[in-house]
Amino acid sequence: MYAYDELDRTLINERVSEFRDQVKRRLSGELTEDEFKMLRLQNGVYLQLHAYMFRVAIPYGTLSSKQLRRLAHIARRYDRGYGHFTTRQNIQFNWIKLAELPDALAELAEVGIHAMQTSGNNMRNVTSDQWAGVAPGEVEDPRIWSEILRQHTTLHPEFSFLPRKFKIAITASEHDRAAIKIHDIGLRLHKNADGETGFEVLVGGGLGRTPFIAKTIKPFVAGRDILSYVEAILRVYNQYGRRDNIYKARIKILVHELGIEKFAREVDEEWRQMGHGALTLDHSVIEEVRSRFSYPAYEKLPHMPDELKQAAHDPLFERWRKNSVAPHKVQGYSIVTLSLKPVGGPPGDATADQMDAIADLADKYSFGEIRVGHEQNLALPHVAKRDLPQLWKALDRLGLATPNVNLVTDIIACPGLDYCSLANARSIPIAQELTRRFANHDTADMIGRLHINISGCINACGHHHVGHIGILGVEKNGEEFYQITIGGRADENAQMGALIGPAVPYAEVADVIEDIVEAYLALRDRPEELFVDTVKRLGVEPFKERVYATR
Amino acid sequence: MTSPLEQKKIRITGPSVVTANRTWDGAVVYRTAQHGWSTALSDAAIVSTSDDARALLAESAADDVGAVGAYIAPVELKGRVVEPGNLREHIRSKGLTIDLLPA
Amino acid sequence: MPLVKNGRIATDLFVHVADGAELPGDGAVLISSARFLEDPEAILKRAGKTGVIWPNSRAVDDLVPYLDRLAAVALVFPTFRDGRAYSQARLLRERHGYDGELRATGQVLRDQFVFMSRAGFDAFEVKKDADADAFAETMKRYSVFYQPTGDGRVTALNRRMQLRHSESAGQ
Numbered sequence: 001m002y003a004y005d006e007l008d009r010t011l012i013n014e015r016v017s018e019f020r021d022q023v024k025r026r027l028s029g030e031l032t033e034d035e036f037k038m039l040r041l042q043n044g045v046y047l048q049l050h051a052y053m054f055r056v057a058i059p060y061g062t063l064s065s066k067q068l069r070r071l072a073h074i075a076r077r078y079d080r081g082y083g084h085f086t087t088r089q090n091i092q093f094n095w096i097k098l099a100e101l102p103d104a105l106a107e108l109a110e111v112g113i114h115a116m117q118t119s120g121n122n123m124r125n126v127t128s129d130q131w132a133g134v135a136p137g138e139v140e141d142p143r144i145w146s147e148i149l150r151q152h153t154t155l156h157p158e159f160s161f162l163p164r165k166f167k168i169a170i171t172a173s174e175h176d177r178a179a180i181k182i183h184d185i186g187l188r189l190h191k192n193a194d195g196e197t198g199f200e201v202l203v204g205g206g207l208g209r210t211p212f213i214a215k216t217i218k219p220f221v222a223g224r225d226i227l228s229y230v231e232a233i234l235r236v237y238n239q240y241g242r243r244d245n246i247y248k249a250r251i252k253i254l255v256h257e258l259g260i261e262k263f264a265r266e267v268d269e270e271w272r273q274m275g276h277g278a279l280t281l282d283h284s285v286i287e288e289v290r291s292r293f294s295y296p297a298y299e300k301l302p303h304m305p306d307e308l309k310q311a312a313h314d315p316l317f318e319r320w321r322k323n324s325v326a327p328h329k330v331q332g333y334s335i336v337t338l339s340l341k342p343v344g345g346p347p348g349d350a351t352a353d354q355m356d357a358i359a360d361l362a363d364k365y366s367f368g369e370i371r372v373g374h375e376q377n378l379a380l381p382h383v384a385k386r387d388l389p390q391l392w393k394a395l396d397r398l399g400l401a402t403p404n405v406n407l408v409t410d411i412i413a414c415p416g417l418d419y420c421s422l423a424n425a426r427s428i429p430i431a432q433e434l435t436r437r438f439a440n441h442d443t444a445d446m447i448g449r450l451h452i453n454i455s456g457c458i459n460a461c462g463h464h465h466v467g468h469i470g471i472l473g474v475e476k477n478g479e480e481f482y483q484i485t486i487g488g489r490a491d492e493n494a495q496m497g498a499l500i501g502p503a504v505p506y507a508e509v510a511d512v513i514e515d516i517v518e519a520y521l522a523l524r525d526r527p528e529e530l531f532v533d534t535v536k537r538l539g540v541e542p543f544k545e546r547v548y549a550t551r
Numbered sequence: 552m553t554s555p556l557e558q559k560k561i562r563i564t565g566p567s568v569v570t571a572n573r574t575w576d577g578a579v580v581y582r583t584a585q586h587g588w589s590t591a592l593s594d595a596a597i598v599s600t601s602d603d604a605r606a607l608l609a610e611s612a613a614d615d616v617g618a619v620g621a622y623i624a625p626v627e628l629k630g631r632v633v634e635p636g637n638l639r640e641h642i643r644s645k646g647l648t649i650d651l652l653p654a
Numbered sequence: 655m656p657l658v659k660n661g662r663i664a665t666d667l668f669v670h671v672a673d674g675a676e677l678p679g680d681g682a683v684l685i686s687s688a689r690f691l692e693d694p695e696a697i698l699k700r701a702g703k704t705g706v707i708w709p710n711s712r713a714v715d716d717l718v719p720y721l722d723r724l725a726a727v728a729l730v731f732p733t734f735r736d737g738r739a740y741s742q743a744r745l746l747r748e749r750h751g752y753d754g755e756l757r758a759t760g761q762v763l764r765d766q767f768v769f770m771s772r773a774g775f776d777a778f779e780v781k782k783d784a785d786a787d788a789f790a791e792t793m794k795r796y797s798v799f800y801q802p803t804g805d806g807r808v809t810a811l812n813r814r815m816q817l818r819h820s821e822s823a824g825q
Binding site: 121161 | 713734735772773797798815
């Protein structure tokens with residue numbers, strides 16, 4: 001965990017006071033909505049269909065139990081008793097009253113949580129691997145760098161009014177769990193031939209109306225230079241990114257229009273002129289930030305404790321363990337994913353009671369720490385293996401042990417037309433229906449890894465382009481229709497899915513998805529071949545034939 | 552963003568209301584014939600000509616402190632009962648559809 | 655439109671001269687970049703001070719040769735959402751060493767003051783009277799700053815390092 005010091009605390013309190021003043025001026029009529037809109041957006045406040053929606057940052061997906069309890073309190077005291085975890089390590093509350101928001105923010109600030117730059121045309125919450133610091137084989141803990149970037153991008157005086165929003169993600173593992181290739185800047189920590197730690201820098205990824213996979217702009221930027229290099233990218237973007245058309249304003253369009261080589265030359269020239277200035281990170285500065293991350297005092301524990309051997313006789317426990325428990329870098333410990341995708345539930349939602357209970361379990365079993373992943377699930381990052389059976393029982397009682405992590409019912413979905421003023425179609429009910437269709441866990445296991453991503457509009461908050469199966473809601477003559485793509489992925493081999501055929505109406509979506517899955521089961525050359533690999537091998541056609549033959 | 556008032560070519564094809572979100576709490580509200588806002592669709596002023604719609608919208612948008620983002624929304628009249636005219640307005644008026652789905 | 659300079663509401667000593675209008679023989683003038691670039695040397699030879707309004711869509715490089723002879727540069731915020739002039743301001747101050755008046759014009763509102771000041775602006779043509787009146791108070795909103803800019807404010811990181819240093823020296 002990163003521990004805020006007095007300066008961090010002072011800054012977020014000052015931000016709360018500023019926002020309190022802005023809200024006061026809005027409610028008194030001193031500010032018009034047009035003037036206030038950007039101010040509220042800079043602090044995570046949207047106006048949605050039913051009410052204001054409030055998005056709170058969970059930087060690089062790390063939460064303490066104390067912070068999670070406070071989020072539960074916010075849900076209960078200021079909202080309707082639940083929150084929604086998003087695809088960018090944020091939590092959203094759907095029914096917040098503007099007049100009460102400053103108080104909610106002040107309560108969050110007490111535990112070191114803020115909503116700064118969770119929306120608006122600025123640098124958004126810096127995200128990272130939810131297993132950062134605990135995954136085996138990591139180059140180093142990417143959260144050190146995430147925190148350095150979080151601070152640097154917070155209330156940045158030059159880049160708070162960019163052409164459009166700007167998202168940075170960091171990974172330090174070979175397997176990318178942070179979806180860095182669909183970010184404006186993706187950073188991959190690695191060591192160069194001299195053993196020096198630095199970053200491969202990718203730029204210009206993003207989904208939405210014009211999706212692009214990020215391109216490598218520089219294979220290696222030393223850690224000490226990362227702030228200046230990112231600043232150079234932002235300066236080029238701030239000056240030359242398009243401002244005439246909101247749909248062409250993201251950096252991906254600038255990179256595309258200039259071409260990556262020319263864009264890279266512009267950035268290099270700016271970077272050269274910046275020189276080795278105040279942004280160069282001395283070793284001591286990096287160590288200062290590193291020193292404020294605390295790590296658990298792990299015990300020396302056996303690889304296979306008796307408790308685990310005994311519990312292995314229970315097939316339900318074993319099913320869950322195989323599905324939701326991942327190896328930890330320290331022997332005797334595990335990373336446990338908590339599925340927020342119960343059968344029939346809205347993906348990514350957690351009630352205040354669940355949040356409180358998870359906080360208690362984190363205290364008991366995970367050194368008080370919780371992680372939030374972009375797949376809209378939570379994780380307990382430091383669970384002793386001997387505690388797994390007890391933890392499983394507790395999670396099961398709370399509805400948080402659905403053994404479907406990475407399976408067909410582990411669906412990513414945006415809030416869709418049930419909440420969102422931009423949406424054209426509903427997302428959540430589609431997800432709910434699919435979880436019912438595939439409720440049988442044996443079937444889901446047999447299908448294997450399969451990511452379904454659903455967005456209710458082209459803005460792609462549900463990352464439909466990079467779902468193994470992507471579902472995009474559109475509107476046709478006042479009716480909800482859904483375009484379906486297959487073969488997308490968001491990991492180190494990220495790519496966009498391909499359209500499988502004409503859009504289908506709301507009532508037929510689940511049938512079509514079932515047909516696609518059945519086609520896959522018939523087409524895969526062996527049970528281990530994942531859905532996305534079968535699509536890669538065969539292309540869209542055989543799927544299209546089977547699915548649309550009878551339609 | 553274009554203010555709704557600048558959209559001179561407002562044309563309605565059936566009975567309509569003006570709806571917005573209340574500024575202080577964000578609640579869905581409808582413009583009433585008494586020049587105020589109500590959370591009940593049944594209280595909404597109903598307009599049936601484009602001129603009336605434009606006038607009601609202009610009056611509503613002028614009350615920026617009271618409510619935000621006023622726009623014209625279609626309704627259906629079923630006898631004396633006013634119903635939302637499309638799915639989006641149905642959701643805004645009646646709430647989430649999620650619980651309404653068959654189990 | 656009130657002008658805030660050096661933290662206070664001040665009289666604007668510069669006369670805005672429109673492109674077609676005749677330049678007065680002396681006195682401080684503020685003119686467009688187009689007019690200035692037509693014949694910079696002639697304009698700079700005038701008795702009075704020269705200020706140039708520089709658009710946010712043109713690189714400041716073209717202004718650099720004249721910076722040491724300019725008394726004011728006004729950068730433009732066509733809307734408060736358009737942040738290009740923040741980059742221009744930092745480049746003028748931090749890269750090109752410009753130390754004359756750097757003025758923010760256009761949609762200049764209270765909630766941008768801290769950002770503008772940090773980017774190097776020291777004069778503000780403020781849209782609303784109430785915002786101009788609130789300038790000094792608004793500038794006190796923040797005492798902690800994460801990014802190093804050329805404004806001289808000590809960053810959080812520097813304060814931490816100093817603290818570390820004094821702690822280890824005291825041991």
